[in-house]
Amino acid sequence: MIRVSRYIIYLLILSTSYLNAEPQLSSWYTEKTGKYARIFTSKANEASGTTSITWSRGQGIQNSPTYAGIHAIYNSADWVYIKTSGLGFHVMGPWYLNEAKTRDFPSFPGNTATTYRVPKTPTVFNGNVTTSPGAIGYFVDGVALFDATDTFSYISSSGADGSPLGGGRGDGVWNRDAYVNEGVTFDAAFAHQAMNLHHYHANAPAVRHLLGGSVDYNELTNRYTENFNGLHSPILGWVADGHPVYGPYAYDDPIDPDSKIRRMISGYQKRDGTNGSTNLNSTGRRSLPRWVTTLEGRSTSISSNRYGPNVSNQYILGHYLEDYAYKGHLGLTQGKDYDLDEHNGRFCVTPEFPEGVWAYFTTVEDDGTPVFPYNVGRNYYGTPSGGSVNAVPAQAIKIFSGGPNKQHQAKTISSTNNVVTFIWDTVEGASYRVDASPDLKTWYEGNVKFTADSINQDSIYNKPGSRADRFYRMIRTGIEDFDNSGFSDDFGDGPEPGNNNGAGGINPGGGGGPGGGSNPTGNDLIVAPDQGRAG
Template sequence: MKKTSALFFLMGVVALQAQTNPAITKFLQNTTGITGRHYVAGNATPITDAVQANVQSVHYNATYSFVSATGIPAYITGPFQDGNPSLAAAQNKIFRIPLAPTQNTGTPTPTNAGNIGVFINGVALFDYRDGVAWNNSTMALCGGPGNPPCPGGPGTTQAWNRDAIPAERAGFDCAKAHPAMGNYHHHQNPSAFNLDLVVLSNVCDTYPSDGLYVINPNQHSPLLGFAYDGFPIYGAYGYINTNGTGAITRMKSSYQLKNQTTRTNGPAVNQVLGAQTFFNGYFREDYEYIAHPGDPTYLDEHNGRFCVTPEYPNGIYCYFTTVDANHNSEYPYAVGPTFYGNVVVTTVTSVPAGATQYNQPLSTASLDDSNFKVVVAPNPAQEFIAIQTNTTENDLSVELIDELGKIVKTSKIVQGSTLCVLETDTLYNGVYIIKISDAKNVTAKKVIISK
C-alpha cells in the first residue's frame, strides 16, 4: 500500500471512530456557555458561578480520546450540611481515555481513594470509601476530618474501611454528591434523592437539584461515564439478557451483608462509641460477594457484565450504578471493589499534537419523540412544581400558563440538566398548563394547583 493510500485509510478509520465510539461522542460538551451554580446553607436561591459547566472539548486520535472538563456540573451543587467547608471548584483536567479498553487477565486492580471514573459531564466518580477506617490498636476511628491519621498514612487500606454512602449521607447535596477539597464527585448512582421511591434525605426539599439522569424502569438507562479502565458505566437498568433482548430490568449487585454480630479486629456489630453506632454495613468489609450463576441480572464481582447496550450493539463489558428496589444506592454503587480492565485512564497536561477535535452536533431529538419523557410532580401541586425531563443537550424553555392564557412563571432546563422547579405558593388554585419548548418543538402538560 502506498504511503498516501495508507494515510487516507488511517484518516478514514479515525473518522469512523469519531462517528461511532461513545468514548468520543457521548461526552456532554458545553455549547451554550452554561456555568455552574451552587447553594449555600440558609439560602434557597442558587448562586451563579463564573466557571463553565460540563465538558469544554473532546479531541481524539487513533488510540485515545482527550476530554477537557472543569469537573463542574450543570445541575446545582450544595449545600453540604455536615460541616464540609468546601465548595465545588474547577478542576480543569484533561482525561485520556482508551478507545479500545482491554480486560485485565491477571490479578484484578483494586479501586482506590479519589477519582476512579469520569461521568459524561466531566464530574468525578469516587469509589465507596471516604478515608475513614477503624484502628484496632486505638479502638477508635482514624483518618478523615477530626480523627487521628490511620496507620500507614492517608489512603492506606485498613482492615475495616468506612462506607461513605451511609456515613456521609448528611453531607451529600440533592444530586447525591459532595466535594473533597473542591473536587466535586459522586460515590454512587447520580440521580436526585427526591426521585428515589423511598427518599432517604430531605435536602431536596429546600435545595432542589437533579443529578445526571432520571431512573426510568421502562427503558435502558443511559451511558453515564467511563471507569478508569476505559469501560463504560451505565445507570441502574438494562436489558434482562446480555445479548440485548428481553425486558428492561434492574441490574442487581451480587454483594450482600454478612450475617455477623462480631468483626475480627474491629468493633462489634451495633457497638456504640460516643454518638456513633457501628451498624452492619458501616464498613465495606461487612459485605460479601455471592455469585448468582444463571441469572444475568446479577452483576459480577466488579459490579458489571459483558452485554449489548444501545451504544454498543456488538457488546462490551459494562458497569452499572446499582440501586435496590427502592432506587436507593446499593453497594458497590458503581465500580468495584476491583476493576475489570487494565487501569489506563489518566490525566494529561495538554492535548497531543495531531489530535482531531470532535465537534458535538446539535441535538436532533424532538420533544414529540416517544423517548422524550416529561414528568411533572407533585400534581396536584401546592408550594412548587418540579418539571423533569431526559438529560438535555440544549436549553429548554419552561412556561407556566394560567386558564386565561397568561404566562405566570418562566424558567429553563439548562444543557446537561434534567430539572427545573417553579414556586407556586403565591399562585391561585386552578388548572394550569406547563409548556416546554426548544427552538423547534413544543410539548405541554396540565397541572393542578390545589392548596
C-alpha cells in the same frame, strides 16, 4: 438556512463524523455547554431557589463565574481526552456535616481545570488492580467518579475510625463505606467534594436525569426521584480502564436485546447470616470476606489486633466494605440469583454496543437508594491506563469545543407581521449583535445587541418598511470575565490567561462591521429566513 465560514463547516462535519462513530466519543454530555456552573450555598437559598455563580468556602473559591461540564473533547488513535471544569450542569449543593443541616461542610466545589484521558478500546480483563483514592473515571457530564470508600479505616489500637480531624487514615483492614459514613454530607444529587473536587461515590441521579434516564427532578424542592421509564439506561460515565458505566436498567438476558428491561441486581449482600454468610451481628468483625483474597490477595483470617468493632448503632452493618460478601462465594449463581460480578459489571449487549461489551452498572434499590458497591467494585475489571494528564498531545484532533468557545447558532426563526423572532444558542455571559443585509454584500449594523444570561436567548428584529427579504448574521462582540483556568480562547475575546478572579466587564471582540465578511475566529453567523416568512 445557516451559513458559517468554510472552516467552521469543516469542523462541524468532522465532529459529527467522529461523534456518530464511537460511544467513547458520542456519549459525553454537551447539550447544555456554555452554561455557568451554579450552586445553592445554603438550605435557605435552596428553599428560595436562589443560586450563585460565584462563591467561596475552604478550597472551593470561585471569585468569578466558570462554565459547567466538559468544554473540549479530543480524539487520537488510542485515547479520548476530555477537558472539564469538574462542575455539574445541574445546580449543586448545599452541603452540611449533619442531618440537622446546622454545620456547614468545610468546602465548596471549584473549577479543577482537569484534562482526563480514557482508552479508546476497553482494556482486557485484569481484575488485580484495586481502585485508588481520587477520580477513577468521569461521568459524561464532566463530574468525577470516585470508588466506594472514603479512604479511612478502623484503627484497632485506638478503637476508633481514622478521621480527617486527626488520628491517621487507619489500619486498612476494615475500610469505611463512603455512602454510609459520608452520605450525610452529600447534596440532593448524592455528591460532595474533596477539597474543591466535586464527585460522586454512588448513584448519580442528576446525571441520569440530564440524560433522560429513570429519574424525575422537582425544581421547587431540589429533589430527585427514581421513576423507571422502561428504557435501557444510558452510558453514565467512563472508567480509567476504558469500560463504560451504565445506569441501573438493562436487558434481562445479557445477550438478547429483545428481552425485557429491568433493574440490575448487585452481586453483594451484607454478612448477616443469610445465604450461608457469616453473621457479623453475632460473631463480631473477626474475619474478612472471601473477595478480599480473590481481589486483593489478603487473607480472610486476621489476628485479634486487627479485629473490627462489634456491630452497633455506631458501627452498623455496612459501615465497612468488608461487611459485605460476594454472592458467588456463597454458592449463588450469576445470571440466576444476581446479575453483576465482583467488579460490579457483566458482559452484555447494549444499545451503544450491539456486539457486546463488558460494562459496569450503577446499583440501586427500586426507590433509587444506592446499593453496594454502587458503581465499580473494589478492583477495576481491566487495567486503569487512563487518568489525569497535564496536556493533550499535538496529534489528538479536537472534535468538540464548548463552554465559552461554543459556536452560536439560530435554533428557531419565526416571523409574524413585521417582526422576525430568533432564538439563539448562545454562551452565557457572551455579548452579541445582530446585523442585516439585503444581498450578503452590504451589511448594516443592527440595533439588536444583548449579553446572554442563558444558553437560549431570544431576540426580535423589525423588518424594514419595504418588507424586502433580508439576511441576518449574529456576531459575538465580547464576553464577560470568567475563571478561564483550563479553557482555551478560540474567539480571542476571553480574559487574559490567569485572570480568573475578574469582576465582570465586556472585552472587545471581533466581528464583521458594515460591509464586512466573516472573521477568522468564526464568530460571524449568517441566517437567511425562508422566502416569504421573514424579510
